[in-house]
Amino acid sequence: MARQRRRQPCLGQDLLPHNDHECRCGEFCITSVWSTPKNPGNHARALRRVVDNCTNRKRLRDADPVAED
Amino acid sequence: MEYTFTLKYQLNEQDSDLDALVERLGEAGCDDALVGIGQPGRLALEFTRAADSAKAAVSSALADVKRTVPSARLIEMTPDFVGLTDVAEVVGVSRQNIRKLMLAHTGSFPAPVHEGSASIWHLAEVLTWLDTKGGYALERSTLEVSRVALQVNLAKETRRLPATQARQLSQLIR
Numbered sequence: 001m002a003r004q005r006r007r008q009p010c011l012g013q014d015l016l017p018h019n020d021h022e023c024r025c026g027e028f029c030i031t032s033v034w035s036t037p038k039n040p041g042n043h044a045r046a047l048r049r050v051v052d053n054c055t056n057r058k059r060l061r062d063a064d065p066v067a068e069d
Numbered sequence: 070m071e072y073t074f075t076l077k078y079q080l081n082e083q084d085s086d087l088d089a090l091v092e093r094l095g096e097a098g099c100d101d102a103l104v105g106i107g108q109p110g111r112l113a114l115e116f117t118r119a120a121d122s123a124k125a126a127v128s129s130a131l132a133d134v135k136r137t138v139p140s141a142r143l144i145e146m147t148p149d150f151v152g153l154t155d156v157a158e159v160v161g162v163s164r165q166n167i168r169k170l171m172l173a174h175t176g177s178f179p180a181p182v183h184e185g186s187a188s189i190w191h192l193a194e195v196l197t198w199l200d201t202k203g204g205y206a207l208e209r210s211t212l213e214v215s216r217v218a219l220q221v222n223l224a225k226e227t228r229r230l231p232a233t234q235a236r237q238l239s240q241l242i243r
Contacts (some may be wrong), residue, residue: 026105026107026108026111026113027077027105027106027107027108027111027112027113028103028105028107028113028115029105029107029108030105030106030107031103031104031105031106031107032091032094032095032103032104032105034095034100036100037100037101038100038101039101039117039119042071042101042117043101043103045117046103046115046117047103049115050103050105
């Protein structure tokens with residue numbers, strides 16, 4: 001988490017740390033993290049998808065599976 | 070049922086306060102979406118919306134965004150435009166498997182939207198073809214939502230076609 005804001009309902013923004021010129025996650029590198037999402041389970045899964053799809057993270061994980069997971 | 074889909078928008082320059090925009094979207098009922106603002110001038114919402122049909126889920130999402138950010142222009146709804154790798158991922162088989170199918174059924178496999186070094190299809194057409202062929206466990210919600218995505222993207226694209234040319238061209242194209 002790079003940025004946090006106190007106001008409701010958006011708790012903060014999740015900025016993937018490897019946002020550089022090679023990054024292809026695009027729009028969801030900065031994404032809303034709701035404090036009171038309509039469905040917490042769905043929200044968690046959606047955030048998980050963003051992180052899992054991060055190309056840089058994938059590359060790191062492939063290179064050194066222990067370090068990332 | 071729950072439907073997962075993404076709406077991508079181009080933002081107007083006046084929408085520069087992205088934090089406020091995200092808050093407004095949350096208050097407008099888009100707290101069932103991830104709001105992505107990682108690309109300059111872009112807004113992406115990945116919805117997981119519960120509704121009676123995919124059409125109802127998408128219509129209400131489009132309406133929520135239009136009401137909250139009237140100046141945003143829809144670029145694309147996903148899942149619609151896909152390559153073979155994307156199709157394989159959705160269906161849960163290997164890319165090789167889908168490619169073999171395509172080559173074995175060149176006459177009936179859906180025609181691509183674009184053919185080139187990376188060809189593109191409408192997901193709904195490929196899934197419908199696979200569904201008719203049988204033997205694939207396709208998720209109903211994905212099939213339904215991809216059909217709506219195709220319609221939304223087509224509706225958006227026809228804005229580029231002058232009405233006077235529409236009839237003339239459709240007579241020439243099959």
